[in-house]
Amino acid sequence: MSTPRIIDAHLHLDPNSKFYTPEPQLKHLLKLMDRLSIRHAVCTDHLSMYEGAGEGLRNLKSVYEESGGRVYYLGVYHPGRAAACMKTIEEAVLWPGFAGLKIHPSFHGISADAPVYDPVWKFASEHDLAILTHSWSVSDYNPAQTLSTPGKFERYIDKYRNVRLVLAHAGGRGNGRHEVIRLINQYENVYTDIAGDIFCYRLIESLTGSISPDKILFGSDFPWLDPRANLARVMLTDMDNSSREKILRENALKVYKIGK
Numbered sequence: 001m002s003t004p005r006i007i008d009a010h011l012h013l014d015p016n017s018k019f020y021t022p023e024p025q026l027k028h029l030l031k032l033m034d035r036l037s038i039r040h041a042v043c044t045d046h047l048s049m050y051e052g053a054g055e056g057l058r059n060l061k062s063v064y065e066e067s068g069g070r071v072y073y074l075g076v077y078h079p080g081r082a083a084a085c086m087k088t089i090e091e092a093v094l095w096p097g098f099a100g101l102k103i104h105p106s107f108h109g110i111s112a113d114a115p116v117y118d119p120v121w122k123f124a125s126e127h128d129l130a131i132l133t134h135s136w137s138v139s140d141y142n143p144a145q146t147l148s149t150p151g152k153f154e155r156y157i158d159k160y161r162n163v164r165l166v167l168a169h170a171g172g173r174g175n176g177r178h179e180v181i182r183l184i185n186q187y188e189n190v191y192t193d194i195a196g197d198i199f200c201y202r203l204i205e206s207l208t209g210s211i212s213p214d215k216i217l218f219g220s221d222f223p224w225l226d227p228r229a230n231l232a233r234v235m236l237t238d239m240d241n242s243s244r245e246k247i248l249r250e251n252a253l254k255v256y257k258i259g260k
């Protein structure tokens with residue numbers, strides 16, 4: 001049997017008090033990873049989403065160890081708790097398995113272009129780290145998403161050209177995707193992932209037809225979605241094997257600088 005090679009570059013662990021999270025523990029994830037030939041994953045935890053980097057991030061250090069070095073993790077920067085987060089992140093950058101930073105402007109209620117994000121971008125720039133961010137389209141049923149539309153990140157993308165930014169969810173199910181495509185084509189340091197329920201018709205084809213396959217990462221958004229949902233889309237899209245390998249593995253290695 002060949003060694004598993006796939007990397008799931010966007011998922012979450014542990015229960016979330018705001019959303020129902022079926023089977024969100026590491027043991028469930030590892031079972032799925034083994035079943036689906038997923039070698040590595042890059043995760044964040046839900047406690048950190050609410051409180052910022054702190055206890056949650058320290059727990060992820062154990063997750064990396066318990067997973068035998070398979071599940072890497074990101075430190076969440078909560079702009080409402082900036083100083084405390086940066087203190088923990090400064091320690092965590094030296095921990096095994098630490099793979100970068102995460103921001104979520106719509107969840108934290110502070111627009112992506114606000115000055116309060118500057119410390120985390122500066123830190124990423126100084127430590128050669130990637131930032132993963134939630135990105136979405138303007139939404140009438142969820143107005144907070146306007147805080148995370150892709151164009152709002154541009155001032156920092158432009159200012160910190162050595163920071164690899166992953167605009168997650170491909171900008172969501174609307175105009176956000178066009179903005180993601182524009183930013184990726186304009187800036188070398190911008191990437192996207194397909195995590196989540198972006199079940200638009202021919203999403204992968206529309207991305208591979210507009211941007212380089214070097215810029216697209218596979219992600220599931222486990223535990224809300226079984227990795228097979230997005231894995232199948234990459235496997236079934238008509239593309240050459242080298243592009244598929246980049247999306248399912250190589251780009252994550254490059255962006256998050258994680259192990260083989």
Ligand SMILES: [Zn+2]
Nearest residue numbers: 010011195221
């Ligand atoms: Zn997510």
